[in-house]
Amino acid sequence: MGACVIVTDTNTSFGLQSNSTGITAFSMPSWQLALWATAYLGLVLVAVMGNATVTWIILAHQRMRTVTNYFIVNLALADLCMATFNAAFNFVYASHNIWYFGRAFCYFQNLFPITAMFVSIYSMMAIAIDRYMAIVQPFQPRLSARSTTAVIGGIWLVALALAFPQCFYSAITEDEGATKCVVAWPEDTGGKSLLLYHLVVIVLIYLLPLTVMFVAYSIIGLTLWRRAVPRHQAHGANLRHLQAKKKFVKTMVLVVVTFAVCWLPYHLYFILGSFQEDIYCHKFIQQVYLALFWLAMSSTMYNPIIYCCLNRRFRSGFRLAFRCCPWVTPTEEDKLELTHTPSFSLRVNRCHTKEILFMAGDMVPSEATNGQAGGPQDGESVELSSLVPGCREGPIIRGESAR
Incomplete structure (x- = not known):
C-alpha cells in the first residue's frame, strides 16, 4: 500500500499502524485549524471545570x-484526566501528524487513554451494580468504605493491565523527517496481534x-415502576422517596446512554x-x-451537566462552587442542601402490617438486615414490611425527609 495519511489516535485501544503504512501530513487551512482548536479547547475547559x-x-x-458518589468521583477523575491528557495532546498530533512531546510522553499517551x-x-458499571443491590436486594450486605476503595483500586489495576x-509496543519513528509516536506490533504476526487486541479491548x-x-437498569426499572405506594401515602414521604x-436511575441511564452514543462512531471508525x-x-x-x-472526547464533559440539571444537591453544589460569578447567586437553601439533613418522624402502629420507608441514617431494626453490615446508604431507601402481633403503639422512628 502506498504512503497515505492514517489519522488515528495513538491514545486509544486502536493504535497507529505506521509499522506497515507510511504517514504524511495533510495540510489544513489556518481558519479550519482555528475552528477545530476552539472546539477542542472549549471541550477541555468544560470537562476539566465540570468534573473538578x-x-x-x-x-x-x-x-x-x-x-455511589465515590464511584462518581472515580468517574469524574477519569474523565478529567482523559480531557486533559488525551483530548488536548492528541488533537495536536492528529491535526499536524507530528509528535512534539518526546518518547516518555509517547509511552504515557499509549497507556493512559485506555486506562481512563x-x-x-x-x-x-459499579454504580449500576450498587443501585441494583440497594433497590432490588436491599437487605443484602453493602459495600463498606474500605471495600469501595478496594473496588476502585482494582478497577485501576485491571485498566492498567489492559492498556x-x-x-x-510504543515507539518513536521518523517518517520523511517528521517524528511519529506509533504502536509497532510484532511483524511476524502481521495484523493479527493488532486486530485481536482491538477486539478484546472493545469487548x-x-x-x-x-x-x-x-440488564441491571432494566431490572431496577421494572422493580421501581412496579412498586406501588399505598393510597393513604400517595402524597407522603414514601412517594417522594x-x-x-426513579429520578436517580433516570440520571444514570442518561449518563450511560450518552457515553455509549459518543463512543460508538469512534469504535466503528477503527473497526x-x-x-x-x-x-x-x-x-x-x-x-x-x-x-x-471530538464526539468521543465530549463524553467527558456531559456528566457534570447532567448531574447539575437533574440532581438538586449537585445543582446547589455548582451554585456554591461558582458563587464568584456575578450571574450566580447561591441561597441559604443551597448550603443546607449539602450540609443539613432534615428529619421526619412517624409512629409505628403495630396492629397492622405497614410499609415503612427508611432513609439514609435511619436505625433499621437488626432483624431487617439479619445482623449483617452494610445497611442503607445516604440518599437511598429500604422498604420494610413488619407484622407484629398485639395492638400497641410502637416507638417513634426518625429519619431523613425526602428531598
Whole structure:
C-alpha cells in the first residue's frame, strides 16, 4: 500500500499502524485549524471545570460521601484526566501528524487513554451494580468504605493491565523527517496481534459493561415502576422517596446512554479501518477523524451537566462552587442542601402490617438486615414490611425527609 495519511489516535485501544503504512501530513487551512482548536479547547475547559467541581462537591461535603458518589468521583477523575491528557495532546498530533512531546510522553499517551476509558465505564458499571443491590436486594450486605476503595483500586489495576500491551509496543519513528509516536506490533504476526487486541479491548471496555448495565437498569426499572405506594401515602414521604429513586436511575441511564452514543462512531471508525485500510488514504478522513474524536472526547464533559440539571444537591453544589460569578447567586437553601439533613418522624402502629420507608441514617431494626453490615446508604431507601402481633403503639422512628 502506498504512503497515505492514517489519522488515528495513538491514545486509544486502536493504535497507529505506521509499522506497515507510511504517514504524511495533510495540510489544513489556518481558519479550519482555528475552528477545530476552539472546539477542542472549549471541550477541555468544560470537562476539566465540570468534573473538578463534581469531585469537590462530593469530597468537601460529608453528606455527599456515599458509596455511589465515590464511584462518581472515580468517574469524574477519569474523565478529567482523559480531557486533559488525551483530548488536548492528541488533537495536536492528529491535526499536524507530528509528535512534539518526546518518547516518555509517547509511552504515557499509549497507556493512559485506555486506562481512563476502562475506569470510566467500569465506574458506571459499579454504580449500576450498587443501585441494583440497594433497590432490588436491599437487605443484602453493602459495600463498606474500605471495600469501595478496594473496588476502585482494582478497577485501576485491571485498566492498567489492559492498556499495557499498547504501551509496551510504543515507539518513536521518523517518517520523511517528521517524528511519529506509533504502536509497532510484532511483524511476524502481521495484523493479527493488532486486530485481536482491538477486539478484546472493545469487548471489555464497551460491549461487556454496557450489557451488564443494560440488564441491571432494566431490572431496577421494572422493580421501581412496579412498586406501588399505598393510597393513604400517595402524597407522603414514601412517594417522594420512590420518585427520588426513579429520578436517580433516570440520571444514570442518561449518563450511560450518552457515553455509549459518543463512543460508538469512534469504535466503528477503527473497526472499519482494520478491514479497509485504504479509507485512510482519502483526504477527507482527517476531518472525519477529528469530528469523531471530538464526539468521543465530549463524553467527558456531559456528566457534570447532567448531574447539575437533574440532581438538586449537585445543582446547589455548582451554585456554591461558582458563587464568584456575578450571574450566580447561591441561597441559604443551597448550603443546607449539602450540609443539613432534615428529619421526619412517624409512629409505628403495630396492629397492622405497614410499609415503612427508611432513609439514609435511619436505625433499621437488626432483624431487617439479619445482623449483617452494610445497611442503607445516604440518599437511598429500604422498604420494610413488619407484622407484629398485639395492638400497641410502637416507638417513634426518625429519619431523613425526602428531598
